[in-house]
Amino acid sequence: MTDRIFIGGGGAGYAEPQHLLLKYANRHGLIAGATGTGKTVTLQILAESFASQGVPVFLSDVKGDLSGLGASGRADFHLHDAFMGRAGTIGFTDYAYRAFPVTFWDLYGEIGHPVRTTISEMGPLLLSRLMELSEAQEGIMNIAFRVADEQGLALLDLKDLQSLLVWVGENRKTLSLRYGNVSTASIGAIQRRLLVLEGQGGDRLFGEPALELSDIMTHDEAGFGRINILAADKLMNSPRLYATFLLWLLSELFEILPEVGDPDKPKLVFFFDEAHLLFDDAPKALIDKVEQVARLIRSKGVGVYFITQNPADVPEDVLGQLGNRVQHALRAFTGKDRRELRQAAENYRENPDFDTEDAIREVGVGEAVTSMLERKGVPGVVQRTLIRPPSSQLGPIDPDARRAVMTGSPVAGKYDTAIDRESAFEILAARAEAAAREAEEAEQAEEAAESAAEREYQAGRRYSGNRVGRSSSSTPARRRSSRSDSVGTAFAKSFARQIGTQSGRAVVRGILGGLFRGR
CATH class of the missing domain: 3.40.50.300 (P-loop containing nucleotide triphosphate hydrolases)
Structure with missing residues (x-):
C-alpha cells in the first residue's frame, strides 16, 4: 500500500x-x-x-x-x-x-x-550554546553580530568572527555606550573558546x-x-x-x-x-x-x-x-x-x-x-x-x-573545494592596511611641514642678525591630528600598529588565522 x-x-x-x-x-x-x-x-x-x-x-x-x-x-x-x-x-x-x-x-x-555552513547562518544563539558561553559572553556575541550587520561585514568562517571580536575589543568604550558593557575579559574568553572549537573541527564546519x-x-x-x-x-x-x-x-x-x-x-x-x-x-x-x-x-x-x-x-x-x-x-x-x-x-x-x-x-x-x-x-x-x-x-x-x-553522487565535486571570498577578515585587514598607509603619509607630511618651518626660521635668523627667541607660538610644534577618528578608523590604526612589528605579526596570526602565513 x-x-x-x-x-x-x-x-x-x-x-x-x-x-x-x-x-x-x-x-x-x-x-x-x-x-x-x-x-x-x-x-x-x-x-x-x-x-x-x-x-x-x-x-x-x-x-x-x-x-x-x-x-x-x-x-x-x-x-x-x-x-x-x-x-x-x-x-x-x-x-x-x-x-x-x-x-x-x-x-x-x-x-x-x-x-x-557559515557563522552568520549559525547565529549567536547556537554558537553560544556550542561554545558554552555565559550570559555576559553571549551578550557580546550578539553585539558582534549586530555590528557586522551594520557595517556590512560578512561572517563566513572562524577567522571572520575572530577578527571581528578583536575589532569589538579595540572599540569597546564606544560600543559600551551604545550596547552596554563590553569587557576584554569576556572577549578573551570567547576567543579561547573559538580556539577550542577550531581544534574540534569547527574550522571545517564553517565556510x-x-x-x-x-x-x-x-x-x-x-x-x-x-x-x-x-x-x-x-x-x-x-x-x-x-x-x-x-x-x-x-x-x-x-x-x-x-x-x-x-x-x-x-x-x-x-x-x-x-x-x-x-x-x-x-x-x-x-x-x-x-x-x-x-x-x-x-x-x-x-x-x-x-x-x-x-x-x-x-x-x-x-x-x-x-x-x-x-x-x-x-x-x-x-x-x-x-x-x-x-x-x-x-x-x-x-x-x-x-x-x-x-x-x-x-x-x-x-x-x-x-x-x-x-x-x-x-x-x-x-x-x-x-x-x-x-x-x-x-x-x-x-x-x-x-x-x-x-x-557517482549527484553532488560530487560541488562541495569538495573550499571557497574563501572577501568577508569580515579581509575587509578589516584592508582597512588596517589603508589606515597604516594613511598614518604613514600623515606623519611624512607633518615632518615635511616641520622641516619647511625650521628652514624658514633659520633663514629669518640669518637676515635679522639678531638672536631670535623661539616662542611657543613660533616653534613648529607637531600638529595634533584634526581628524575625528571613527570607530572603524580607530580599530584600523591599532591594527596597523600591530602589523608593523614582528610581535604584532605573531599576535594577529594567532588570533586571526593565516593572514601573514608565508610572509
Missing part, C-alpha cells in the same frame, strides 16, 4: 501487522531502548521504507553501521535464514534484498562530501560553499527518496558540535521551507540519533527553541524522529510532540531504572491484553512495543511487535564501495 510503511507484525501472542501512516509521518516519532536492543536496525528499516515511498531521509551514522543502506543484503549473510524466517512469521510477503540511493556527508570531508538544503531533498531516477548519511562516528568525539550542527540543520529547514499544511507524505524525514546530547545541560531558551521547531516544522512537511536510550532523555514538552513510537527493551536494575520504566509505560495508550511496563522490560532484540498514529491522528493502542528485517546490507560497506558511491 502506498499510504503507509510496514514496521513489523507478530506471530503467536503478538500484534497484527503494524504500519506507520505516511499522512501522519510528519507528526514526528521516537525510537528508544537500551544499548543492543535493535534501535539502529529500526532506524535502518524506517529509512528504507521512507525512501521506497519517495521520501528523502537525513540521518546520522553514529556507529558507522548505516552505510550499508547503499548496498543490497546478501543470501550468504550469516543472518539470512533468520531474516527470511522473521519475514515469514510477520507476513512480510514481498520481502527482498536491495540497495537504496544514498549520499554520504562528512563534516571533516574524509569519508563523505564536506558539509559546511563556503555552504550546504544547500535542496541537495538533501532529492530523488533518484526511479523516484526513490535519497538517504543522506552524515558520518558521525568521529564527530561524536565532539558531542556538542554534533548536536549543534543537527539543530542548526533543523532550524534552517524550518526557516526556509514553505508551509504545506498536511501533505499525503512528508517532504523529508530527519532522524536525530543520540538525541540526549541535544538536551544535556541545555539552557531553557534552547529547549524552547527545539520545542517550537518540533511543534511547527510538521506544517513544513518535515518529520523528526529522535533516537535515544530512554524517553526520559527528551524534555516533556518535546516528547509530547512525538506521535509515532517504537520502544525497545529498557533494563530495570535500580530504583531509578524502575521509575523511568514506569514513566515510559505511562506514555502509551494501554492495551488490555498485557501490561505495558512488563512488555517493555521483556521484549527481546529486534522486538519492540509500538504505537503509531491512527486515523485523525489518534495514538494507537500499544502493541508488542516483531520488527521487520532490513533489505539493505546490515553493517558498513567497504571503503572502495563507499568511494564508488561518492564518485
Whole structure:
C-alpha cells in the first residue's frame, strides 16, 4: 500500500501487522531502548521504507553501521535464514534484498562530501550554546553580530568572527555606550573558546560553499527518496558540535521551507540519533527553541524522529510532540531504572491484553512495543511487535564501495573545494592596511611641514642678525591630528600598529588565522 510503511507484525501472542501512516509521518516519532536492543536496525528499516515511498531521509551514522543502506543484503549473510524466517512469521510477503540511493556527508570531508555552513547562518544563539558561553559572553556575541550587520561585514568562517571580536575589543568604550558593557575579559574568553572549537573541527564546519538544503531533498531516477548519511562516528568525539550542527540543520529547514499544511507524505524525514546530547545541560531558551521547531516544522512537511536510550532523555514538552513510537527493551536494575520504566509505560495508550511496563522490560532484540498514529491522528493502542528485517546490507560497506558511491553522487565535486571570498577578515585587514598607509603619509607630511618651518626660521635668523627667541607660538610644534577618528578608523590604526612589528605579526596570526602565513 502506498499510504503507509510496514514496521513489523507478530506471530503467536503478538500484534497484527503494524504500519506507520505516511499522512501522519510528519507528526514526528521516537525510537528508544537500551544499548543492543535493535534501535539502529529500526532506524535502518524506517529509512528504507521512507525512501521506497519517495521520501528523502537525513540521518546520522553514529556507529558507522548505516552505510550499508547503499548496498543490497546478501543470501550468504550469516543472518539470512533468520531474516527470511522473521519475514515469514510477520507476513512480510514481498520481502527482498536491495540497495537504496544514498549520499554520504562528512563534516571533516574524509569519508563523505564536506558539509559546511557559515557563522552568520549559525547565529549567536547556537554558537553560544556550542561554545558554552555565559550570559555576559553571549551578550557580546550578539553585539558582534549586530555590528557586522551594520557595517556590512560578512561572517563566513572562524577567522571572520575572530577578527571581528578583536575589532569589538579595540572599540569597546564606544560600543559600551551604545550596547552596554563590553569587557576584554569576556572577549578573551570567547576567543579561547573559538580556539577550542577550531581544534574540534569547527574550522571545517564553517565556510563556503555552504550546504544547500535542496541537495538533501532529492530523488533518484526511479523516484526513490535519497538517504543522506552524515558520518558521525568521529564527530561524536565532539558531542556538542554534533548536536549543534543537527539543530542548526533543523532550524534552517524550518526557516526556509514553505508551509504545506498536511501533505499525503512528508517532504523529508530527519532522524536525530543520540538525541540526549541535544538536551544535556541545555539552557531553557534552547529547549524552547527545539520545542517550537518540533511543534511547527510538521506544517513544513518535515518529520523528526529522535533516537535515544530512554524517553526520559527528551524534555516533556518535546516528547509530547512525538506521535509515532517504537520502544525497545529498557533494563530495570535500580530504583531509578524502575521509575523511568514506569514513566515510559505511562506514555502509551494501554492495551488490555498485557501490561505495558512488563512488555517493555521483556521484549527481546529486534522486538519492540509500538504505537503509531491512527486515523485523525489518534495514538494507537500499544502493541508488542516483531520488527521487520532490513533489505539493505546490515553493517558498513567497504571503503572502495563507499568511494564508488561518492564518485557517482549527484553532488560530487560541488562541495569538495573550499571557497574563501572577501568577508569580515579581509575587509578589516584592508582597512588596517589603508589606515597604516594613511598614518604613514600623515606623519611624512607633518615632518615635511616641520622641516619647511625650521628652514624658514633659520633663514629669518640669518637676515635679522639678531638672536631670535623661539616662542611657543613660533616653534613648529607637531600638529595634533584634526581628524575625528571613527570607530572603524580607530580599530584600523591599532591594527596597523600591530602589523608593523614582528610581535604584532605573531599576535594577529594567532588570533586571526593565516593572514601573514608565508610572509
